[in-house]
């Protein structure tokens with residue numbers, strides 16, 4: 202079935218953090234926007250918003266002040282995508298994102314000038330920047346080394362309070378652990394975070410949980426539990442349970458796929474619901490043509506239904522290998538939609554270093570699209586491939602977001618830069634929004 206073509210100012214391809222952020226920036230600037238992609242990868246995200254944790258990766262040097270880290274990064278790696286933005290742009294991008302998430306019911310906290318340390322489900326401390334409000338009391342508890350109880354649940358896999366306490370106790374002596382049965386699902390062989398989150402939407406179940414935790418709260422001032430405090434309104438649920446338990450209860454992210462990533466997806470979709478965005482979730486762009494008129498003709502599947510979108514610009518936010526924006530065959534790495542040139546090691550033998558844990562990382566993790574200063578991917582002649590094609594997020598070259606701990610920050614900041622470049626172009630041509 203072929204549906205009538207739809208016209209819009211900007212088509213955003215990809216529903217990861219970069220695509221979601223690009224759509225938000227675009228609609229906030231009054232552009233009619235279509236977004237296509239499957240948000241499944243975002244479900245793996247921890248919900249933490251990293252800005253910059255490590256640089257240089259070969260020294261694994263951590264930065265408490267990410268803004269000072271950015272100065273060093275831009276000086277040392279001028280090709281890094283962050284180098285195409287001012288710090289004030291990156292701050293503005295974060296402010297706008299956090300405001301949007303707050304209005305969509307998912308508030309975040311942060312030290313605006315510093316990174317925070319957060320407990321992980323494997324008992325390490327992770328450096329990050331934006332922290333879901335439901336986890337923030339854990340940051341405070343750690344900073345002040347307050348007496349704190351970590352609780353886990355029988356039958357919840359991948360989260361062991363005893364392990365967390367054992368690993369962290371040397372630097373945080375006031376920690377202790379307890380294991381309880383999760384109420385309602387007590388007889389189940391395995392409990393899943395999503396089911397637990399749904400269960401805790403009901404006040405009666407929250408009271409049952411609080412009753413099970415209370416006997417373990419002796420002299421502690423905080424309680425940390427796995428991130429299961431509801432898919433919707435988690436801050437309200439955390440505050441309700443805290444009142445019932447008698448001390449602040451905070452969340453610790455679980456292993457992926459985690460409820461925290463699902464919350465981000467839900468919040469983006471909820472926040473976009475009332476704005477000027479046409480959203481094609483669980484769909485795929487099957488091809489894009491650049492017409493003589495300068496517009497892009499974007500074909501959207503699944504195979505049995507096809508929708509065409511005519512747009513003045515495109516933001517390509519299709520990610521790397523997991524997202525599907527890049528594909529590696531036996532010899533080469535390709536960009537999957539436009540067949541754009543991909544910056545990559547000269548030969549396949551250089552994709553990975555011999556030692557998997559090599560501190561310098563693997564060169565394949567720096568592969569991606571090179572762009573001009575306006576985030577326009579370059580063709581093989583070194584000029585922008587198209588006047589109004591922009592790229593954002595992990596598909597960009599010269600960054601290893603996993604090792605640098607800059608995943609969400611890079612996605613959000615480059616989406617901001619790409620949309621701003623399109624808006625500037627749009628205005629310079631005196632286009633009228635559709």
Ligand SMILES: Cc1cc2nc3c(=O)[nH]c(=O)nc-3n(C[C@H](O)[C@H](O)[C@H](O)COP(=O)(O)OP(=O)(O)OC[C@H]3O[C@@H](n4cnc5c(N)ncnc54)[C@H](O)[C@@H]3O)c2cc1C
Nearest residue numbers: 215216217218219238239251486519520524594595608609
């Ligand atoms: C397990 C895990 C844990 C993480 N933890 C953190 C963390 O703690 N902190 C942090 O800051 N970051 C974290 N990240 C990284 C963060 O999620 C990144 O910012 C992100 O992966 C990069 O976002 P992206 O939008 O560029 O790409 P992706 O998330 O890969 O999204 C790419 C999107 O493009 C879509 N797509 C691809 N091809 C097409 C096509 N042809 N048509 C339509 N759509 C298409 C895909 O469906 C997908 O929606 C984590 C990531 C993972 C996987």
